[in-house]
Amino acid sequence: MDDPLDNDLKNRIREVFDNYHDERADEGWQLLREKYPEKARRSPVLWLWWGSAAAVLLLFLGILWLNKRPEKENKLVGNKPGIHHPINPIIKSIEPQKNGNAIIEKNGDADNASADSVINSLQSQKLADNKQLPKRPDNKAHMGKANGSSASVETSNTIANNNSVAREKAERNNEPTVNKAEPSIAAITPTKTIEKQNATITKPDNTTKVDSSGSVSAQSMAAVKPNNGVNMLDQSKQPGKTAFANNEVPKNKKDLGYRGRLISFGVYAATYVNYASKSNSQVNEGIGISSDVRISRKLNLSTGVAIGQNSLSYNGQLPPEQSKLLASANGLTSNAASGKESALAAQAYSANSFYAATPSLKNYTASLVGLEIPINLKYHFNPEKTATFVSIGVSSGTFINETYTSTYAYTTPFASNLSQTTDQSLQQKFNSFYFAKTLNFSFGTGYRISGNDLIVEPFVKYPIQGLGSQQIKFGSGGVNLKFNFQGRRR
Amino acid sequence: MHPPQRIAEDELIRQCKAGSLKYQELLYKQFYGYAMGIGLRYSLNRDDALEVVNDAFIKAFNSMGNYDITKPFKAWLRTIVVNTAIDRRRKDLKHQLNIELDGAGPIISHVNAIDSLGVQDILNMMKELPAIQITIFNLYEIDGYNHDEIADMLNIPASSSRVYLSRAKEKLRKLIKTETQNHG
Numbered sequence: 294m295d296d297p298l299d300n301d302l303k304n305r306i307r308e309v310f311d312n313y314h315d316e317r318a319d320e321g322w323q324l325l326r327e328k329y330p331e332k333a334r335r336s337p338v339l340w341l342w343w344g345s346a347a348a349v350l351l352l353f354l355g356i357l358w359l360n361k362r363p364e365k366e367n368k369l370v371g372n373k374p375g376i377h378h379p380i381n382p383i384i385k386s387i388e389p390q391k392n393g394n395a396i397i398e399k400n401g402d403a404d405n406a407s408a409d410s411v412i413n414s415l416q417s418q419k420l421a422d423n424k425q426l427p428k429r430p431d432n433k434a435h436m437g438k439a440n441g442s443s444a445s446v447e448t449s450n451t452i453a454n455n456n457s458v459a460r461e462k463a464e465r466n467n468e469p470t471v472n473k474a475e476p477s478i479a480a481i482t483p484t485k486t487i488e489k490q491n492a493t494i495t496k497p498d499n500t501t502k503v504d505s506s507g508s509v510s511a512q513s514m515a516a517v518k519p520n521n522g523v524n525m526l527d528q529s530k531q532p533g534k535t536a537f538a539n540n541e542v543p544k545n546k547k548d549l550g551y552r553g554r555l556i557s558f559g560v561y562a563a564t565y566v567n568y569a570s571k572s573n574s575q576v577n578e579g580i581g582i583s584s585d586v587r588i589s590r591k592l593n594l595s596t597g598v599a600i601g602q603n604s605l606s607y608n609g610q611l612p613p614e615q616s617k618l619l620a621s622a623n624g625l626t627s628n629a630a631s632g633k634e635s636a637l638a639a640q641a642y643s644a645n646s647f648y649a650a651t652p653s654l655k656n657y658t659a660s661l662v663g664l665e666i667p668i669n670l671k672y673h674f675n676p677e678k679t680a681t682f683v684s685i686g687v688s689s690g691t692f693i694n695e696t697y698t699s700t701y702a703y704t705t706p707f708a709s710n711l712s713q714t715t716d717q718s719l720q721q722k723f724n725s726f727y728f729a730k731t732l733n734f735s736f737g738t739g740y741r742i743s744g745n746d747l748i749v750e751p752f753v754k755y756p757i758q759g760l761g762s763q764q765i766k767f768g769s770g771g772v773n774l775k776f777n778f779q780g781r782r783r
Numbered sequence: 784m785h786p787p788q789r790i791a792e793d794e795l796i797r798q799c800k801a802g803s804l805k806y807q808e809l810l811y812k813q814f815y816g817y818a819m820g821i822g823l824r825y826s827l828n829r830d831d832a833l834e835v836v837n838d839a840f841i842k843a844f845n846s847m848g849n850y851d852i853t854k855p856f857k858a859w860l861r862t863i864v865v866n867t868a869i870d871r872r873r874k875d876l877k878h879q880l881n882i883e884l885d886g887a888g889p890i891i892s893h894v895n896a897i898d899s900l901g902v903q904d905i906l907n908m909m910k911e912l913p914a915i916q917i918t919i920f921n922l923y924e925i926d927g928y929n930h931d932e933i934a935d936m937l938n939i940p941a942s943s944s945r946v947y948l949s950r951a952k953e954k955l956r957k958l959i960k961t962e963t964q965n966h967g
Contacts, residue, residue: 298897298956298959298960299952299955299956301897301898302897302900302955302959303924303925305897305898305900305905306824306900306905306924306925307925309820309900309901309902309905310820310821310823310824310902310905310925311817311820312816312820313816313817313819313820313823313902314816315815315816315819318811318812318815318816319812321811321815321819321833321836321837322808322811322812322815324833324837325811325837325840325841328837328841329837329840329841329844330804330844
């Protein structure tokens with residue numbers, strides 16, 4: 294400033310502002326305390342802490358929510374009609390070899406309700422041995438006591454589950470020799486063990502022996518042999534240990550990638566459609582937490598854990614995987630059957646077919662609550678500016694709960710237009726751990742919100758192999774809505 | 784021998800380096816007026832200036848470990864406040880360029896004597912200038928930055944800095960002379 298006026302002004306400005314006094318320092322300090330030191334401590338660790346707490350809470354709520362659904366289904370399934378039908382002849386063809394004791398295998402799962410509902414005894418088997426007709430009138434008489442009329446049971450179109458509960462109770466009261474009137478659901482066995490079953494048919498070492506006399510419910514047979522009813526019982530005679538040989542569930546989730554080179558993590562909710570060959574599409578939901586570990590500027594290793602519901606529905610047929618296995622098992626057991634057994638079976642069948650209902654599969658549903666651990670490679674197109682990426686990887690995991698329900702319809706020989714339906718279910722928990730059996734593809738794009746990313750991520754999961762105890766090959770496709778907490782500002 | 788205030792300042796800074804919140808408060812209150820004076824010159828209103836000052840103090844507390852205690856604290860704090868104000872101005876440049884004058888009174892109340900100019904007089908006068916001009920005026924004339932440094936700070940050519948400074952000074956001269964004639 295050459296002008297003296299400028300110099301005077303400059304000096305005056307300096308003087309005034311360098312000696313500026315403001316009595317509101319306390320007010321200013323209070324304002325500063327709103328940001329400090331809290332703001333300085335708002336480190337990535339704090340973000341991680343709060344985010345983890347939110348993720349765990351979400352996961353916990355999700356497990357609770359998802360577990361309620363199968364329970365409801367199980368209650369429905371548990372209300373099976375307590376009607377005892379004349380037994381499928383194959384039982385008679387085999388069981389007489391066991392010293393007259395009815396030997397029915399139960400599912401080896403200790404937690405499975407089927408353990409309590411082992412088929413009691415084979416009343417009709419003894420009848421078959423003695424060349425007598427089964428004591429169906431007795432059964433009818435029991436039913437008649439409970440319901441007033443046995444005919445009403447036999448000819449009812451579809452027996453309501455609630456009514457069947459009452460009938461079961463009444464039947465138990467009226468038939469003290471029968472420990473459990475519920476039909477066994479153990480007859481449905483994991484198909485992957487069918488070949489082993491064939492090899493051990495004559496060695497039912499691990500089967501549960503039931504000494505009490507009674508009748509085998511038609512449901513238990515129908516579950517095994519819905520179509521030809523000849524040799525499928527053999528498949529139910531698997532050693533209990535085979536059904537849960539892979540019952541080792543990895544419970545340690547330490548290596549989920551939350552520590553170490555963790556850069557960011559997120560929580561997400563997924564809506565997706567399950568798909569499988571010959572299955573109807575089912576819309577399901579899931580939630581999960583994820584963590585991204587930066588490998589390079591554009592490449593992340595993404596992992597986490599997710600829990601989701603998977604459901605499949607087959608109308609009038611079994612899943613293709615099961616159909617193949619059953620077909621092969623049928624062939625093996627048919628060839629193995631001796632001529633004497635065949636003759637006995639044929640004789641017994643002819644004797645009882647007069648009364649036997651013919652089951653037909655109306656519906657087959659699979660409901661699986663999966664615990665999934667994906668490991669994906671994520672390529673970010675422009676990590677500094679956008680959250681757009683593509684991802685590819687595989688998923689491993691297990692199923693917290695698996696419920697397979699078969700709905701059969703029975704028509705009576707006397708009135709073909711009258712039928713009843715029966716549900717058979719198999720439930721397993723943490724049956725096995727599968728490794729890298731699902732291929733994952735996804736594309737994500739997001740929006741930056743307060744330094745974090747809200748990401749919309751369409752995805753497809755393609756099954757490499759069958760999943761679950763029934764080895765059903767199913768996949769899913771849907772959208773993840775993900776909120777990524779940025780542990781470190783970019 | 785250091786004057787008592789200097790000794791107190793050293794003690795304040797030493798305790799602040801140790802992370803004592805109590806001494807940070809004392810340091811804040813001791814240098815609050817000084818920092819507000821700087822902040823006001825760049826922000827031109829008290830609320831914005833207070834935000835600048837508080838952000839600057841937070842930076843200072845967080846960076847206290849890097850402060851060389853042998854150098855004047857005021858100069859170090861001044862640099863932080865100026866940089867914070869510039870950062871804020873850079874973000875809010877569009878807003879700053881459109882800022883409305885909030886002073887309804889006379890631009891200069893005692894124009895005959897520059898020495899009698901008060902804080903509000905100077906602020907009102909500065910508000911007559913575009914934000915970029917008053918910023919460069921402050922940086923160059925009051926805080927002692929050269930045009931190259933200003934160019935780096937504001938991300939403009941050094942030649943533009945010179946032009947803006949020249950226009951700012953010319954405008955200030957006119958404002959003072961006009962008001963002097965009106966009141967003379």
